[in-house]
Amino acid sequence: VNVTWFLVLSAFLFCIGTTGVLTRRNPLVVLLSLELMLNAGNLALIAFARMWGNGDGQVFALVVMVIAACEVVIGLGLIVAIYRRRLAIDVDELSEMRG
Amino acid sequence: VFVVAYVGGQDRPLSPRHGPGMRAIALLFSGALLVEIAIAIIGSGLKALDSRGPHVPPGFGSPSAIGQLLLERFLIAFEVASFLLLIAAVGAVVLAGRRRGLEDPETLPERAGSSPMPRGEGGPSVPGEDEATRLPSGGAEGLNDPAVEEPAVT
Numbered sequence: 001v002n003v004t005w006f007l008v009l010s011a012f013l014f015c016i017g018t019t020g021v022l023t024r025r026n027p028l029v030v031l032l033s034l035e036l037m038l039n040a041g042n043l044a045l046i047a048f049a050r051m052w053g054n055g056d057g058q059v060f061a062l063v064v065m066v067i068a069a070c071e072v073v074i075g076l077g078l079i080v081a082i083y084r085r086r087l088a089i090d091v092d093e094l095s096e097m098r099g
Numbered sequence: 100v101f102v103v104a105y106v107g108g109q110d111r112p113l114s115p116r117h118g119p120g121m122r123a124i125a126l127l128f129s130g131a132l133l134v135e136i137a138i139a140i141i142g143s144g145l146k147a148l149d150s151r152g153p154h155v156p157p158g159f160g161s162p163s164a165i166g167q168l169l170l171e172r173f174l175i176a177f178e179v180a181s182f183l184l185l186i187a188a189v190g191a192v193v194l195a196g197r198r199r200g201l202e203d204p205e206t207l208p209e210r211a212g213s214s215p216m217p218r219g220e221g222g223p224s225v226p227g228e229d230e231a232t233r234l235p236s237g238g239a240e241g242l243n244d245p246a247v248e249e250p251a252v253t
């Protein structure tokens with residue numbers, strides 16, 4: 001399989017994630033779509049690492065996974081805090097950062 | 100999936116409230132993004148894109164090779180990532196921890212199973228105030244020293 005197909009799949013995944021972030025209102029679905037976008041970036045990184053025969057891209061993919069884990073941790077903490085305050089779980093209504 | 104099961108929110112419709120206009124714009128934007136990425140891939144001019152890549156040694160991408168890279172060449176990134184994970188864990192505990200001021204005061208009585216009471220009539224209006232307002236009247240001596248009063252009653 002050529003490297004191009006990996007990149008095409010990565011682009012499709014990234015666009016699906018972008019669509020989810022732009023159209024959905026539930027923050028859980030937004031988080032899932034963000035994960036999809038990050039994993040598309042991971043796929044592109046690993047495809048390029050294979051293309052150059054270099055292991056650096058794989059290490060960067062691991063770092064991106066760490067960042068994705070941090071983002072999910074913070075996002076889920078926010079969602080749990082929102083749920084405890086009985087606010088609407090809706091990203092359009094959660095426009096204030098004031099507690 | 101687990102968090103969806105915990106938090107709920109399935110009853111809420113997931114479609115945008117602004118109608119199909121915003122949705123169409125979002126779909127258009129993502130389609131434009133796809134076209135842009137495709138142009139970037141095609142127009143990059145990398146000849147290696149149409150190949151299967153170079154022949155790599157057998158240990159390429161193995162856990163030992165990646166671990167060696169992580170601990171030698173990318174040691175600083177590795178340490179920074181570990182600190183980032185630590186900060187994220189602490190932040191999650193701070194965010195999701197049960198704080199006293201986190202809940203609204205109006206929702207506290209209904210969480211306890213009773214109807215919400217108006218303020219100033221003996222109900223717990225503020226979380227820190229319920230001890231003082233719930234004490235019965237006439238217990239001024241018991242308020243000062245309840246340990247002395249209680250053996251005398253029983």
